[in-house]
Amino acid sequence: xxxxxxxxxxxxxDIWVWLDYRLAVLFTVIIPLFLLVWAFVKRAESIQHLLxxxxxxxxxxxxxxxxxxxxxxxxxxTSLIARLLIPISLWFWVDLNEEIREARNSxxxxxxxxxxxxxxxxxxxxxxxxxxxxxxxFKSRSELLSDPLCNVWLNPPWAFKEIFHPDWPQEFIxxxxxxxxxxxxxxxxYFALVKLQRQGRSATGN
Numbered sequence: 001x002x003x004x005x006x007x008x009x010x011x012x013x014d015i016w017v018w019l020d021y022r023l024a025v026l027f028t029v030i031i032p033l034f035l036l037v038w039a040f041v042k043r044a045e046s047i048q049h050l051l052x053x054x055x056x057x058x059x060x061x062x063x064x065x066x067x068x069x070x071x072x073x074x075x076x077x078t079s080l081i082a083r084l085l086i087p088i089s090l091w092f093w094v095d096l097n098e099e100i101r102e103a104r105n106s107x108x109x110x111x112x113x114x115x116x117x118x119x120x121x122x123x124x125x126x127x128x129x130x131x132x133x134x135x136x137x138f139k140s141r142s143e144l145l146s147d148p149l150c151n152v153w154l155n156p157p158w159a160f161k162e163i164f165h166p167d168w169p170q171e172f173i174x175x176x177x178x179x180x181x182x183x184x185x186x187x188x189x190y191f192a193l194v195k196l197q198r199q200g201r202s203a204t205g206n
Contacts, residue, residue, distance in 0.1 A: 027119045035108075
C-alpha cells in the first residue's frame with residue numbers, strides 16, 4: 001500500500017497543477033489582454049499605462065514556460081519571482097493608483113479593479129503553495145526529470161510545446177528561454193538601479 005502513496009500524491013498534485021495553469025491563463029493572459037484592448041478603446045490612459053507595465057513584468061511567466069519546457073531547474077525560481085513581481089507591478093505606482101482611484105466610475109474601472117485584486121490574491125496564494133517546490137530549482141536537470149513531484153510542474157509546459165512548437169528541439173526552446181531571461185534581467189537591473197532612483201514610485205516621472 002505504501003508503494004502507491006507517492007503515486008497517489010503525484011496524481012493529486014497533477015490535478016492542482018493543471019488547475020493552476022488554467023487559472024494562470026485566465027488571470028495573467030486572457031483578462032489583462034481584454035482589459036488592455038478595452039482601455040485603448042475607451043482611451044483610459046492610466047489603466048493603459050499600468051497594464052503595459054504589467055505585461056512587461058508578466059513576460060517573465062512566458063520565459064518560465066520556455067525554461068520549463070527545456071526542464072531547466074532555474075525555472076522554479078523564475079516562476080516564484082514572477083508571481084512576486086506581478087502584484088508589486090500592479091500596486092507600486094503612486095501616480096497611476098491615484099489617477100485610477102479618482103477616475104469616474106465605469107464598467108472598465110470596476111472590471112480592472114476587480115481583476116487587479118483577484119490577480120494579486122491569485123499570485124500571493126500561488127507563491128505560498130509553490131514555495132515547497134522551490135527545492136526543485138536546486139536539482140540538476142537529470143534529478144529534476146527523475147523526481148515525480150518536480151516533474152508534475154513540467155507537464156503543462158510540455159503540453160504547450162506539443163500544441164505550439166511540436167517540431168522545435170528542447171535545446172532551442174531552452175536557448176530562447178535563457179535569452180529572454182538575460183534580456184529581462186538586464187532591463188530589471190536598469191529599472192532598479194537607474195530608473196527607480198530617478199523616478200521613484202511615479203510611473204510617468206512627474
